[in-house]
Amino acid sequence: MPKKQKNVSSYIIQSQEDEIKRIALELHEGVSQNLYSLYTSMEFLRTAIDQQGMKEYIDDMTQMLEKTINEMRILAVELHPPTLPTLGLLPALKSYLKLYTSTYGVIVEVVSEGDEMRMDERTNITLFRVCQEALANIARYADVMKAHITFMWKPKVLKINIHDSGKGFDVNTGMKKSTGLAAMIERLVLIGGTCTITSNIGEGTSIDISLPL
Numbered sequence: 103m104p105k106k107q108k109n110v111s112s113y114i115i116q117s118q119e120d121e122i123k124r125i126a127l128e129l130h131e132g133v134s135q136n137l138y139s140l141y142t143s144m145e146f147l148r149t150a151i152d153q154q155g156m157k158e159y160i161d162d163m164t165q166m167l168e169k170t171i172n173e174m175r176i177l178a179v180e181l182h183p184p185t186l187p188t189l190g191l192l193p194a195l196k197s198y199l200k201l202y203t204s205t206y207g208v209i210v211e212v213v214s215e216g217d218e219m220r221m222d223e224r225t226n227i228t229l230f231r232v233c234q235e236a237l238a239n240i241a242r243y244a245d246v247m248k249a250h251i252t253f254m255w256k257p258k259v260l261k262i263n264i265h266d267s268g269k270g271f272d273v274n275t276g277m278k279k280s281t282g283l284a285a286m287i288e289r290l291v292l293i294g295g296t297c298t299i300t301s302n303i304g305e306g307t308s309i310d311i312s313l314p315l
Contacts, residue, residue, distance in 0.1 A: 137167060137170055137171045137174065138171055140167055141164060141167045141168060141171060144160055144163055144164045144167060145164060147160055148160045148161065148164065179197070179198060179201055180198070180201070180234070183195075183197060183198055183230065185197055186223070186226055186227065186230060187223055187226075190218070190220060190221070190226065191218075191221065191226045191229055191230060192212070192214060192218055192253065194226070194230060195212065195230060195233060195251075196212060198230075198234070199212065199237075202237055202241070205241075206241040207247065208237075208240060208241055208246065208247060208248065208249055209247060209248050209249075210237065210248070210249045210250070210251060211248065211249070211250045211251070212250075212251050212252075212253070213250070213251070213252045213253070214252075214253040214255070215252070215253065215254045215255065216253075216254060216255030216256060217255055218253070218255055219255060219260070219315055221315070224293065225293055225313070228289050228290070228292070228293050229262070229311070229313070231286075231289060232286045232289055232290060232297065232309075232311065233251065233262070233264065235282045235283075235285065235286050236264045236286065236309050237249070237264075238282070239280075239282065239283075239307075240264075240266045240268065240307075243268070243269060243271065244266045244268025244269055244306070244307065245268050245269050246266050246267060246268040246306075248266075248267075249264070249265065249266040250263075250264070250265045250266070251263070251264050251265075252265075256315075257315075258314060258315055259312060259313065259314055259315060260311075260312075260313045260315055261310070261311065261312050261313075262309075262310075262311040262313075263308060263309070263310055263311075264308070264309040264311075265306065265307070265308045265309075266306050266307055267305070267306040268306050268307065269303065269304065269306075270301045270302045270303045270304055270305050270306050270307055271301050271303060271307070272301070272303065273299055273300065273301050276299075276301070277299075283299060286299075286309075287299075290311060290313070293313065294313065294314055295311060295312060295313035295314070296311070296312045296313075297309065297310070297311050298310045298311075
């Protein structure tokens, strides 16, 4: 990728991430807090009402509010995991996977070999986004209940393997149809890494990431 094009792509992605971070914060600190205030008000009203019909009506509204609050929190974490800047990639990914499993029913085993290294925020968010896209594709297309992510920390390189034993697909056709797959590869290139996707129909898919440290 030419240096000028690389700089432009990096700027666009960083601008998008800044906006995503702002929206996630607003959802978490603004909208979710307002909904929670409504939720507590409904709980208070329920205790002050004697009519059973009205109590049941408020119960339904309270449950709807609670569901909406949970969905909003999940969305905020998907947009920008709050633990990523402070705790790093692995804790943020494991936290996200709890929501992922509860949402899609896919259990993801995470294995980390070697000593985890601290990385800058740009690298962390890039790797998180690539893992997030790969996991989203597994949930949509692989038709599996389990997947695996392996981190291999070496002195000068980090290798990540994301694997499922699902339906698989034709990679050449998939690259033409899916902007997400192309974006995964481009994101890694922008931080000096590589992303290789291999898949066989009926045998599953593996995504291999390599990033110099």
